[in-house]
Amino acid sequence: MTRVVVVGSGGREHALADVLSRTASDVIVTPGNPGIPGSVATPATELDADLFVIGPEVPLVDGLADELRAQGKLVFGPGADGAQLEGSKAYMKELLVAAGVPTAAHGSFTEAGPAIAFLDTMTEPFVIKTDGLAAGKGVLVTDDRAEAEAAIHEYLSGDAFGAAGSTVVIEEGLVGPEVSVFAICDGTKAVALAPAQDHKRIFDGDGGPNTGGMGAYTPLPWADPELVDTIMRNAIEPTLAELQRRGIDYRGTLFAGLMLTPSGPKMLEYNVRFGDPETQVVLPRIDSDLVQLLSEAAAGNIESTPTFSNDAVVTVVCASEGYPASARTGDLIEGIDDARDLDGVSVYAAGVKTNADGALVTGGGRVLNVVGRGPTMNDAVARAYAGVAKISWPGMQHRTDIAHQAK
Numbered sequence: 001m002t003r004v005v006v007v008g009s010g011g012r013e014h015a016l017a018d019v020l021s022r023t024a025s026d027v028i029v030t031p032g033n034p035g036i037p038g039s040v041a042t043p044a045t046e047l048d049a050d051l052f053v054i055g056p057e058v059p060l061v062d063g064l065a066d067e068l069r070a071q072g073k074l075v076f077g078p079g080a081d082g083a084q085l086e087g088s089k090a091y092m093k094e095l096l097v098a099a100g101v102p103t104a105a106h107g108s109f110t111e112a113g114p115a116i117a118f119l120d121t122m123t124e125p126f127v128i129k130t131d132g133l134a135a136g137k138g139v140l141v142t143d144d145r146a147e148a149e150a151a152i153h154e155y156l157s158g159d160a161f162g163a164a165g166s167t168v169v170i171e172e173g174l175v176g177p178e179v180s181v182f183a184i185c186d187g188t189k190a191v192a193l194a195p196a197q198d199h200k201r202i203f204d205g206d207g208g209p210n211t212g213g214m215g216a217y218t219p220l221p222w223a224d225p226e227l228v229d230t231i232m233r234n235a236i237e238p239t240l241a242e243l244q245r246r247g248i249d250y251r252g253t254l255f256a257g258l259m260l261t262p263s264g265p266k267m268l269e270y271n272v273r274f275g276d277p278e279t280q281v282v283l284p285r286i287d288s289d290l291v292q293l294l295s296e297a298a299a300g301n302i303e304s305t306p307t308f309s310n311d312a313v314v315t316v317v318c319a320s321e322g323y324p325a326s327a328r329t330g331d332l333i334e335g336i337d338d339a340r341d342l343d344g345v346s347v348y349a350a351g352v353k354t355n356a357d358g359a360l361v362t363g364g365g366r367v368l369n370v371v372g373r374g375p376t377m378n379d380a381v382a383r384a385y386a387g388v389a390k391i392s393w394p395g396m397q398h399r400t401d402i403a404h405q406a407k
């Protein structure tokens with residue numbers, strides 16, 4: 001009998017709850033959303049459970065894991081100290097360099113003059129990032145020098161991202177395919193889950209601005225079978241060792257976002273949580289007991305080894321009109337049950353709410369994750385898009401090319 005509390009309110013938390021409920025007797029999601037079964041408004045600090053799993057970065061950076069641990073709870077998710085890896089890109093870059101993890105050359109700046117002088121030393125693509133959290137939108141990658149310079153001014157002035165932009169990080173532009181790897185850490189050891197690829201840009205063919213993620217797939221048929229081992233050895237293990245050297249007992253997911261450059265994998269960023277939407281494809285492939293793995297990590301002693309189905313899993317994010325610049329909300333969502341009736345299709349609820357009549361309507365930028373699963377990537381893609389075809393609301397947008405690199 002294991003009762004699990006999942007903290008968060010998006011598609012990632014829906015997927016976590018879904019997969020944890022395969023072996024947990026009871027899964028509660030707080031605050032959840034009206035599309036996630038088991039959602040309750042009661043805050044995590046007032047709930048009791050055998051295991052707490054914290055989904056999003058903001059409560060981790062704000063110290064929720066510390067607070068729950070102080071109450072004697074078993075928590076999967078780093079404390080505020082470890083969460084700085086995602087809370088501050090400048091801190092992350094400094095730690096990567098200290099740990100000897102390959103990453104893009106960079107500088108961190110609080111003043112426009114030195115930032116622009118550094119920009120003058122870089123070649124395109126120019127990469128400008130907010131130091132602080134910006135929901136995946138604080139990154140500009142552009143070949144246009146004037147746009148890069150304008151972004152530096154906008155970020156530093158606070159106009160674009162408030163305090164999150166008061167330090168900017170300027171990076172060497174890297175090229176190559178991207179991979180996402182989740183390492184489940186117990187403070188001293190880490191085990192990897194199956195790798196996935198996200199699609200960050202809003203439009204087909206990787207056009208338009210960056211988003212939180214418009215779709216994902218796993219496995220990566222084009223990747224070297226040694227890739228995950230290489231990443232564990234050259235990035236995750238040295239990072240965990242460096243965290244330990246700093247007295248940080250990191251129990252949670254280290255989510256490595258890497259670019260596979262001609263000179264080897266380089267770390268773009270760490271996140272201190274599961275990725276969204278990668279979680280929606282990686283977790284369904286786990287054949288072993290996720291509750292047990294996360295409980296062991298939370299207790300500081302991973303003993304089990306996760307195993308994965310060979311199935312392909314693909315998710316397509318359905319977003320509201322205007323995303324990512326803005327998001328129109330309140331549009332009636334139709335067709336979720338018809339999509340779920342299809343073979344190999346599931347639907348996770350992300351940015352949804354109910355209207356005055358109790359009907360499910362759009363409530364954010366990324367609204368639903370339609371997930372297709374099948375024996376081949378082509379099957380999984382066809383199933384995901386058959387599910388998407390059943391769903392509609394005014395202004396719904398989605399990419400039509402998710403997993404195209406894998407077919």
Ligand code: AMP
Nearest residue numbers: 104127139171172173174200257268269
């Ligand atoms: P981040 O939130 O730091 O992962 O950045 C979001 C996205 O911007 C990444 O997934 C990449 O597509 C792109 N990006 C970030 N840093 C770089 C870089 N140094 N070179 C090229 N593209 C980058």
Ligand code: GLY
Nearest residue numbers: 198213275276277
């Ligand atoms: N999908 C990328 C992220 O969760 O940050």
